[in-house]
Amino acid sequence: MSFLEVLYFIIPTSIAYAAPLILTAIGGVFSERSGVVNIGLEGLMVMGAFVGIVFNLAFVNVFGGWTPWIALLAAMLVAAIFSIMHAVASVSFRADQVVSG
Numbered sequence: 198m199s200f201l202e203v204l205y206f207i208i209p210t211s212i213a214y215a216a217p218l219i220l221t222a223i224g225g226v227f228s229e230r231s232g233v234v235n236i237g238l239e240g241l242m243v244m245g246a247f248v249g250i251v252f253n254l255a256f257v258n259v260f261g262g263w264t265p266w267i268a269l270l271a272a273m274l275v276a277a278i279f280s281i282m283h284a285v286a287s288v289s290f291r292a293d294q295v296v297s298g
Contacts (some may be wrong), residue, residue: 214257216243233287236298253297 221238228235249272257264286292 234294245276
């Protein structure tokens with residue numbers, strides 16, 4: 198394989214795998230601009246993924262074809278709840294943001 202053929206395989210794969218990390222970094226920029234240092238963004242991604250998979254497996258017979266979309270909403274809700282807990286601890290209770298994250 199030539200160098201260009203290798204690049205044709207590597208570049209699309211690396212862009213596909215980097216997309217969630219790029220979106221997480223954008224979320225980190227937004228939280229930094231609001232005044233909250235959130236170092237637990239990867240944990241939020243993991244919790245959202247876990248809840249999405251568990252919801253999808255548990256309710257596939259109930260919601261049918263809509264299950265992945267509702268699981269996505271459930272994952273976003275859980276990640277938002279964990280983010281709110283971090284924000285309340287950091288802003289209202291003045292906890293250390295790094296420890297809270």
